[in-house]
Amino acid sequence: MSEMKKYNVAVVGATGAVGQKMLETLEDRKFPVENLKLLSSSRSAGLKMMFNGKEYTLEEATPESFKGVDIALFSAGGSVSKKLAPEAVKHGAVVIDNTSAYRMTEGVPLVVPEVNEADIKEHKGIIANPNCSxxxxxxxxxxxxxxxxxxxxxxxxxxxxxxxxxxxxxxxxxxxxxxxxxxxxxxxxxxxxxxxxxxxxxxxxxxxxxxxxxxxxxxxxxxxxxxxxxxxxxxxxxxxxxxxxxxxxxxxxxxxxxxxxxxxxxxxxxxxxxxxxxxxxxxxxxxxxxxxxxxxxxxxxxxxxxxxxxxxxxxxxxxxxxxxxxLLKGAAWNSVQIAERLIANEWL
Amino acid sequence: MSEMKKYNVAVVGATGAVGQKMLETLEDRKFPVENLKLLSSSRSAGLKMMFNGKEYTLEEATPESFKGVDIALFSAGGSVSKKLAPEAVKHGAVVIDNTSAYRMTEGVPLVVPEVNEADIKEHKGIIANPNCSxxxxxxxxxxxxxxxxxxxxxxxxxxxxxxxxxxxxxxxxxxxxxxxxxxxxxxxxxxxxxxxxxxxxxxxxxxxxxxxxxxxxxxxxxxxxxxxxxxxxxxxxxxxxxxxxxxxxxxxxxxxxxxxxxxxxxxxxxxxxxxxxxxxxxxxxxxxxxxxxxxxxxxxxxxxxxxxxxxxxxxxxxxxxxxxxxLLKGAAWNSVQIAERLIANEWL
Structure with missing residues (x-):
């Protein structure tokens, strides 16, 4: 990415199979992360995970977690997305949701960048990541x-x-x-x-x-x-x-x-x-x-x-x-790719 | 089976995955076996296998092996069938061949009894068992x-x-x-x-x-x-x-x-x-x-x-x-089933 601007990113469901791959992909792609928040259920809160050589402590995801977040990558199950994605949007974040919660919702772009990148522009805060298959x-x-x-x-x-x-x-x-x-x-x-x-x-x-x-x-x-x-x-x-x-x-x-x-x-x-x-x-x-x-x-x-x-x-x-x-193109990579196109096109 | 007549049966390729299942299926179905010949490559000749509680010694399959055989079940690869099935027919056996050697040969019935049992009647010594799938x-x-x-x-x-x-x-x-x-x-x-x-x-x-x-x-x-x-x-x-x-x-x-x-x-x-x-x-x-x-x-x-x-x-x-x-309906059972229909319909 050519721009120098960096973004506050939250990963919701960081300990899951997809969440782990999201962190790996953000690293691999040298995604311009300013601050990273790793959010999880109360059960996993307190656990530690590494990102770019730095240790992060998982916090329980609550409506308040999204203050100051620019981009929130959700992959913690449909019920978590249903409850917290609108809260994240209220706090000004753009949500890229890897669950099925909003995929078929009218007005929510459902995006595979190679196919319909332009749909990203129409988002009202939530962009849905399609099913892996x-x-x-x-x-x-x-x-x-x-x-x-x-x-x-x-x-x-x-x-x-x-x-x-x-x-x-x-x-x-x-x-x-x-x-x-x-x-x-x-x-x-x-x-x-x-x-x-x-x-x-x-x-x-x-x-x-x-x-x-x-x-x-x-x-x-x-x-x-x-x-x-x-x-x-x-x-x-x-x-x-x-x-x-x-x-x-x-x-x-x-x-x-x-x-x-x-x-x-x-x-x-x-x-x-x-x-x-x-x-x-x-x-x-x-x-x-x-x-x-x-x-x-x-x-x-x-x-x-x-x-x-x-x-x-x-x-x-x-x-x-x-x-x-x-877990990559079917989930984590497609989500990060949407985030990259969101930034590159200035559609955030 | 209602009839009392019994048949001399040869199994060619008895040690293979399908050959073993053929023996099991002949047992399970109480197939009217008079004499059983277990035939194999020279490599396996001399090995022993059990059938209906009796021990049999494998013999190397040669053209002469089929003397006196009524029904020969072949499952030892296409090249063995190509070479030996015609020899078995010459000795008066009916061959049920589980390889692809004769399946598409004009005049050789290719039979799944539930579908085309009547085709068995048209055999000229060889009946082909279709591919498992x-x-x-x-x-x-x-x-x-x-x-x-x-x-x-x-x-x-x-x-x-x-x-x-x-x-x-x-x-x-x-x-x-x-x-x-x-x-x-x-x-x-x-x-x-x-x-x-x-x-x-x-x-x-x-x-x-x-x-x-x-x-x-x-x-x-x-x-x-x-x-x-x-x-x-x-x-x-x-x-x-x-x-x-x-x-x-x-x-x-x-x-x-x-x-x-x-x-x-x-x-x-x-x-x-x-x-x-x-x-x-x-x-x-x-x-x-x-x-x-x-x-x-x-x-x-x-x-x-x-x-x-x-x-x-x-x-x-x-x-x-x-x-x-x-290995059963896809191979051994379908072959034995053809043999059963051959006998029941007196098409031997």
Whole structure:
């Protein structure tokens, strides 16, 4: 960043899987932080965390915590955002909210900078960060949609446990060791903390992420469907999703089928778009078995795309494999990126 | 089985992941075995295996091994089938071949008994057992296709490592323990034994099963596409597949999107069909988080279907989640089932 101005930043939910990555990303990006406040539940208050070589003590998040804060990054669950984001805004902060609390709220921009950076400008204090599995998909699809039109998206996801937080990662680790020891698996958390039933995730696949809605879709699936249309400003785009939790720690992968509007588009043209798109890395060469995987994409900010194929029956159909670190581009990095664009465009 | 006649059975590749399950299934089904021959490579010859409480010694499979054999179950790789299946037929055996060697051969029936049992009758000595991921899908879809027509199938798979054999299961086990110990992962086999590159499967997802074809699809994907059309006698059915190997030991899961021909079909009608279909168990109740998973389907011969939803944009579109034990219905059980139907119909 070229400007010298620095900002007072609050991170709400700093001890969580995403909160930790937010601090790492602010460091990595040399974000112009003047003062940093690490906010948490009363339970975590008093704990200490490091940022840029300095120790910070976590404070309990209260309405008063946001006095003097310029930018507040929220990732402490929907109920905390519902309660405290308006308070932060009252104190003059711009909130970048990583929960689902405000994503579909009329007038709240829902932003993936590679897709709809300009929407940031319309904020009234709160900018919503989309769902992790949505972000990587729309960023990969938008260049294709812009070039050739798009009327259909059907996605099946392969999602990491860290999307359900550090506790879910611990559960996978413990269950995996139990399984290898030949012991009984204990399931207390996944697929959804607080839901009625729990199933083992180790050496398994759970076709449920977040709670079921009345229409038989899970909330995760409805997030992908509704958020994609809002981010792309494409209310008529058909989007269908099946979301599956899998036994790996980091990165979501997605098998995406799309139908473009233009006839005769080639795989080479789609690959070319991916090569040119910001934030996208093309990893696609069958002759050398080159494609992204959750392990290869982990700890990286980019979105990786491979396995691009034309449908064998539909001239307008294409299949893609999209992988990205769910805690970085899917959460922390996209939030920090919104903050960077907010500053660079002077939309704060 | 009601008849008293017994048959001389040979199992080729008895020590493999599928071969072992074939013996278990013949036992479980009380298959009318007169004499049993366990055949293998010269490497495994001399090893001993148990069947119905009796010890058998493995013999090296040669053309002469098939003298007096009525039914030969092959699962020792395509090259062994290419070489020895015709020899077995010459000696009067009927071969049920679990490799891809003859599946697409004109005149060789490719059979899933729930779908096309009558095709068995047309055999000229060899009957092909389809690919594991194909079997469970076509058995689940055929009742819907028969009732309402079908013109489109788009599937993304979630496939267990045991589909690549016992060695692949060992690799997953060893890599998983290394990962949990914080050690480097050693990849020597997956995604494809003998292919140029190997990637870790533990806590990862590999979007490659079997080798890449010139069109950018993997052979596993092309098997699903071509075999589905052959089994269903539906050359005009559009089928698209993305096949992904995942870190679990048993059962393949599939996220399947279909388009039926009839308008106004309801989810309840599709569920009803699944409830009535032979070999299919409906496990589908969002209100109680009921759906099949790889762990819940393992060691069972049925195909489990859940998460049945209508597409939100296309009245003719439906989404399903189909899970089955890849070594049983996907291989050993389907082969033994073909043998049972062969006998029951007197088509031997």
């Amino acid at each position: 949505t972000i990587q998909m729309v960023a990969a699809l938008e260049p294709v949609r812009k070039a050739f039109g798009m009327n259909r998206v059907i996605v099946s996801t392969y999602q990491a446990v860290s999307g359900a937080g550090n506790e879910a990662a611990d559960e996978l680790r413990e269950q995996s060791q139990s399984f290898l020891n030949g012991e009984e698996l204990e399931a207390n958390l996944l697929p959804v903390k607080g839901d009625k039933k729990h199933y083992p995730i180790a050496f398994n696949a759970l076709p449920q992420i977040d709670v079921f809605q009345d229409n038989g879709y899970t909330f995760e699936e409805m997030k992908m469907i509704n958020e994609t249309k809002k981010i792309m400003h494409a209310p008529d785009l058909s989007v269908a999703a099946t979301c599956v939790r899998l036994p790996f720690f980091t990165s979501h992968a997605e098998s995406v089928y799309i139908e473009v509007e233009k006839e005769g588009v080639t795989v080479e043209e789609v690959k070319q778009l991916m090569n040119e798109a910001p934030g996208i890395v093309l990893e696609d060469d069958p002759s050398t078995q080159t494609y992204p995987t959750p392990l290869s994409a982990a700890e990286k900010r980019d979105i990786f795309v491979g396995r691009i194929r034309k449908d064998l029956d539909d001239d307008k159909g294409f299949h893609l494999w999209v992988v990205s670190d769910n | 194909t079997i469970q899908m076509v058995a689940a879809l055929e009742p819907v296709r028969k009732a309402f027509g079908m013109n489109r199938v788009i599937v993304s798979t979630y496939q267990a490592v045991s589909g690549a054999g016992n060695e692949a299961a060992d690799e997953l086990r060893e890599q998983s323990q290394s990962f949990l110990n914080g050690e480097e992962l050693e990849a020597n086999l997956l995604p494809v034994k003998g292919d140029k590159k190997h990637y870790p499967i533990a806590f990862n997802a590999l979007p490659q099963i079997d080798v890449f074809q010139d069109n950018g699809y993997t052979f596993e994907e092309m098997k699903m596409i071509n075999e589905t059309k052959k089994i269903m006698h539906a050359p005009d059915l559009s089928v698209a597949a993305t096949c992904v190997r995942l870190p679990f030991f048993t059962s393949h899961a599939e996220s399947v999107y279909i388009e039926v021909e009839k308008e106004g079909v309801t989810v309840e009608e599709v569920k009803q069909l699944m409830n009535e279909a032979p070999g299919i168990v409906l496990e589908d109740d969002p209100s109680t988080q009921t759906y099949p998973t790889p762990l819940s389907a393992a060691e069972k011969r049925d195909i489990f279907v859940g998460r049945i939803r209508k597409d939100l944009d296309d009245d003719k579109g439906f989404h399903l989640w189909v899970v089955s034990d890849n």
